[in-house]
Amino acid sequence: MSTALRFDPIRLPPECAALREQVRAFLTEHIAAGTFDPHLGGHGDSYNRAFSKSVGAKGWIGMTWPKKYGGHERSQLERYVVTEEFRVANAPSHLHFVADRQSGPILLKYAPEHVKQDILPRICRGELCFAIGMSEPGSGSDLFAAKAKAAKVDGGWRVNGSKIWTTSAHVADYMLALFRTSPPTKENRRHGLTQFLVDMKTPDITVHPINQMTGLPGFNEVVFADAFIPDDHLLGEIDGAWKQATSELAYERSGPERFLDTFYIMLELIRAVGPEPDLRSAEGLGRLVAQLHTLRRMSVSVAGMLQAGKEPVVEGSIVKDLGTLWEQKLPARVRELAAFLDPEITNRAALDEQLAIATTIAPKLTIQGGTTEILRGIIARGLGLR
Amino acid sequence: MPGEASHLVAETAARIFADFADPQTVNRDADGSWKTRLWDALDAAGLPLAWVPETLGGSGASIAEGFAVLSAAGRCALAAPLAETLAAGWLLARGGIEAPATPMTVAPCRPRERIAIDQGRLNGRAGSVPFAREVEHIAALVQDGASAQIALVQSERCRVSESRNLAGDPLDTVLFERVKPLQIAPAPRGFTKDSLMLMGSAIRGVEIAGALETILALSVAYANERVAFERPIGKFQAVQQNLARLAGETAAAIAVAGSAADALAGADQFDDDVFLEVVSAKIRTAEAAAEGAAIAHQVFGAIGFTQEHVLHRFTLRVLAWRDDFGNESYWANELGKRAAQRGADEFWPWVASR
Numbered sequence: 001m002s003t004a005l006r007f008d009p010i011r012l013p014p015e016c017a018a019l020r021e022q023v024r025a026f027l028t029e030h031i032a033a034g035t036f037d038p039h040l041g042g043h044g045d046s047y048n049r050a051f052s053k054s055v056g057a058k059g060w061i062g063m064t065w066p067k068k069y070g071g072h073e074r075s076q077l078e079r080y081v082v083t084e085e086f087r088v089a090n091a092p093s094h095l096h097f098v099a100d101r102q103s104g105p106i107l108l109k110y111a112p113e114h115v116k117q118d119i120l121p122r123i124c125r126g127e128l129c130f131a132i133g134m135s136e137p138g139s140g141s142d143l144f145a146a147k148a149k150a151a152k153v154d155g156g157w158r159v160n161g162s163k164i165w166t167t168s169a170h171v172a173d174y175m176l177a178l179f180r181t182s183p184p185t186k187e188n189r190r191h192g193l194t195q196f197l198v199d200m201k202t203p204d205i206t207v208h209p210i211n212q213m214t215g216l217p218g219f220n221e222v223v224f225a226d227a228f229i230p231d232d233h234l235l236g237e238i239d240g241a242w243k244q245a246t247s248e249l250a251y252e253r254s255g256p257e258r259f260l261d262t263f264y265i266m267l268e269l270i271r272a273v274g275p276e277p278d279l280r281s282a283e284g285l286g287r288l289v290a291q292l293h294t295l296r297r298m299s300v301s302v303a304g305m306l307q308a309g310k311e312p313v314v315e316g317s318i319v320k321d322l323g324t325l326w327e328q329k330l331p332a333r334v335r336e337l338a339a340f341l342d343p344e345i346t347n348r349a350a351l352d353e354q355l356a357i358a359t360t361i362a363p364k365l366t367i368q369g370g371t372t373e374i375l376r377g378i379i380a381r382g383l384g385l386r
Numbered sequence: 387m388p389g390e391a392s393h394l395v396a397e398t399a400a401r402i403f404a405d406f407a408d409p410q411t412v413n414r415d416a417d418g419s420w421k422t423r424l425w426d427a428l429d430a431a432g433l434p435l436a437w438v439p440e441t442l443g444g445s446g447a448s449i450a451e452g453f454a455v456l457s458a459a460g461r462c463a464l465a466a467p468l469a470e471t472l473a474a475g476w477l478l479a480r481g482g483i484e485a486p487a488t489p490m491t492v493a494p495c496r497p498r499e500r501i502a503i504d505q506g507r508l509n510g511r512a513g514s515v516p517f518a519r520e521v522e523h524i525a526a527l528v529q530d531g532a533s534a535q536i537a538l539v540q541s542e543r544c545r546v547s548e549s550r551n552l553a554g555d556p557l558d559t560v561l562f563e564r565v566k567p568l569q570i571a572p573a574p575r576g577f578t579k580d581s582l583m584l585m586g587s588a589i590r591g592v593e594i595a596g597a598l599e600t601i602l603a604l605s606v607a608y609a610n611e612r613v614a615f616e617r618p619i620g621k622f623q624a625v626q627q628n629l630a631r632l633a634g635e636t637a638a639a640i641a642v643a644g645s646a647a648d649a650l651a652g653a654d655q656f657d658d659d660v661f662l663e664v665v666s667a668k669i670r671t672a673e674a675a676a677e678g679a680a681i682a683h684q685v686f687g688a689i690g691f692t693q694e695h696v697l698h699r700f701t702l703r704v705l706a707w708r709d710d711f712g713n714e715s716y717w718a719n720e721l722g723k724r725a726a727q728r729g730a731d732e733f734w735p736w737v738a739s740r
Contacts, residue, residue, distance in 0.1 A: 009648035287669060287718045
């Protein structure tokens with residue numbers, strides 16, 4: 001517990017520059033071939049199996065994992081470059097990204113060897129989509145109130161209950177889920193949850209899509225009615241998943257995806273103000289540039305600390321807190337700055353369309369993967385306040 | 387702040403500040419006598435002329451080491467012309483001019499002001515010059531048509547009209563009226579007034595980040611001590627949320643100022659990349675200063691609003707430092723213009739290159 005915060009000025013090593021050029025060339029090719037539209041922020045065809053396989057073929061999924069599981073033993077900083085270039089290009093990565101970011105690392109740590117041998121190489125080839133089964137109808141931020149239950153039976157576990165707001169469950173091949181295996185204890189209300197690998201093709205699992213307010217699918221309710229999970233799909237310690245789940249969330253926190261989700265709107269603003277912006281536009285844009293550069297330097301610094309084997313929990317939470325608030329406010333700021341621009345500007349239609357998209361998705365950015373309130377609780381704990 | 391190499395120098399500086407510029411002691415000091423003792427100790431350690439090569443009379447520390455000293459100075463909200471003397475020594479060294487072993491400051495300190503030269507005499511008006519009345523020498527950047535020159539001037543040759551910044555530190559206007567410099571030399575190729583403004587901005591950014599570190603530490607300690615409604619106020623979620631925001635602003639300032647200092651340490655010119663780093667640092671640390679100071683005062687309540695408490699030494703200085711060497715609005719306009727000139731297609735590659 002300390003108020004000392006560390007953000008060393010990490011610079012990306014030289015090998016990252018060559019990699020970045022390869023990634024840009026790959027994305028440019030796919031844009032030219034019509035695989036995706038870089039101007040469609042978040043609303044393109046974000047699940048694209050063929051594209052994810054071509055990303056896997058490039059070696060850009062599971063980049064940091066051991067070669068014996070299909071990984072490439074590259075650095076966190078190289079992975080960082082791939083992630084940020086994909087985000088900025090609005091490349092479809094929903095299919096493989098969750099597995100790459102957090103499910104794979106959890107399996108690496110806790111799955112039995114033969115499960116790792118089976119699944120990790122398929123993730124690396126871009127063949128598998130993962131969902132995260134944490135929230136339930138009565139348990140969201142309060143993860144440890146989860147009720148969906150796994151009961152021990154011969155050879156495995158029987159699961160009953162439901163998960164909700166589960167992104168990607170309608171297309172996912174697997175889910176990493178938390179189920180209750182024991183009641184919480186008086187001393188530790190986080191006790192009693194166990195993490196499982198769930199094959200979504202298992203009978204007795206039903207997925208009900210829930211449309212989001214954007215009008216598009218995304219959420220799901222996943223109902224388990226006596227679904228069977230074999231013993232070898234149990235991950236880590238029985239009743240001890242709270243340790244695992246919180247470190248899983250740490251992977252989620254500080255990447256470039258935590259401030260670049262509405263970045264396309266900033267590029268549209270730059271197009272709209274033109275090469276000789278008026279004072280108001282220039283000053284407004286300049287502040288956004290400074291804020292973006294700051295967030296990126298913070299995020300790279302955390303990636304560098306992860307690479308060095310450190311656990312920057314507070315720093316990572318701070319990046320997500322500041323980053324998601326920034327990307328959430330960005331559409332509103334761009335809207336204000338564009339208010340007095342010439343209505344005849346050539347990209348006005350595109351700007352308005354992108355603004356509508358960004359404004360609509362903005363509310364979710366400070367909720368997914370740990371709400372602002374939860375993050376600040378973690379930061380306060382790190383500061384020694386609780 | 388910057389890596390291992392700068393540790394030793396920074397530790398020396400921190401020890402001197404703890405001994406001679408402790409905020410509590412300084413806050414109670416009536417006659418300013420702490421300043422002389424502090425300066426003697428800094429001088430003995432070679433810190434004021436850290437950025438001057440040994441051949442020009444300095445101690446030849448690295449850029450990173452100098453910034454580490456300034457970070458430590460920020461952490462104690464130093465009210466002495468150390469940053470200004472470092473900057474002046476650095477500026478003189480760009481012109482190959484030997485630095486005098488006295489406190490110094492630099493001019494101009496505002497982006498739109500200029501000091502001109504006519505037949506070897508300097509003319510012009512430089513506003514908002516920190517500590518001008520307290521120093522013996524001023525390092526000035528002089529505009530000579532299209533080229534720049536660097537001059538060493540005795541401050542007694544200038545007309546100094548006194549004023550103060552928010553924190554009460556001297557912030558004076560210096561009038562150059564046919565002033566004959568002690569020495570003058572051409573600035574290196576490509577070195578402009580903007581170069582001086584950028585160096586000054588990076589310095590203020592690093593100082594603000596350092597001061598915010600202390601503001602955060604003081605605020606958290608107070609929230610854990612102060613009991614209200616039968617609990618330490620730090621146990622209340624509303625207060626925790628505020629302190630988490632303060633930590634966020636402090637983190638942003640540390641990261642962006644540290645990155646700018648690192649960029650300058652590795653740069654041989656003030657190109658577009660250094661511009662992005664340093665200008666972003668000035669803008670973002672200024673924003674963090676405003677947000678952070680407000681949160682800290684909210685945590686402390688009335689006691690933090692008294693003369694007797696040290697909090698104002700930190701909060702008023704971070705607010706004051708925003709204005710030196712171009713405020714955040716000025717630089718945001720410049721940065722926005724440069725981003726717009728690059729255009730949308732060249733914007734991300736610029737950001738990602740850092």
